[in-house]
Amino acid sequence: MAIRRPDYERMIAERDAAEGASRRAERRYWIVTLLVCLAWCAVGGFVTALGFTMVLPEKDAWILIDAGQGIAAAGVVVTVLYAGHHRRRRGYD
Numbered sequence: 001m002a003i004r005r006p007d008y009e010r011m012i013a014e015r016d017a018a019e020g021a022s023r024r025a026e027r028r029y030w031i032v033t034l035l036v037c038l039a040w041c042a043v044g045g046f047v048t049a050l051g052f053t054m055v056l057p058e059k060d061a062w063i064l065i066d067a068g069q070g071i072a073a074a075g076v077v078v079t080v081l082y083a084g085h086h087r088r089r090r091g092y093d
Helices: 007-055 058-090
Strands: none
Touching: 007 058
């Protein structure tokens, strides 16, 4: 049984609208993930900068510098892994 032309065009328009909404939601999700990663980098950069700017013994300064780099790297890795896991759980894979 053939589908009438107006019904077929309506179905195409509905599918295009749903696909556009899905793409916007996916883009928004990854933009938020990117912003969280940038926040981790900013926090890590701040801690690293404290190691350079504070008047501390050399050993303590290196601890702050290494901690800042670790905070930035670990924050980004954990955020991206969680975002990928959450995305697969939502059924986008």
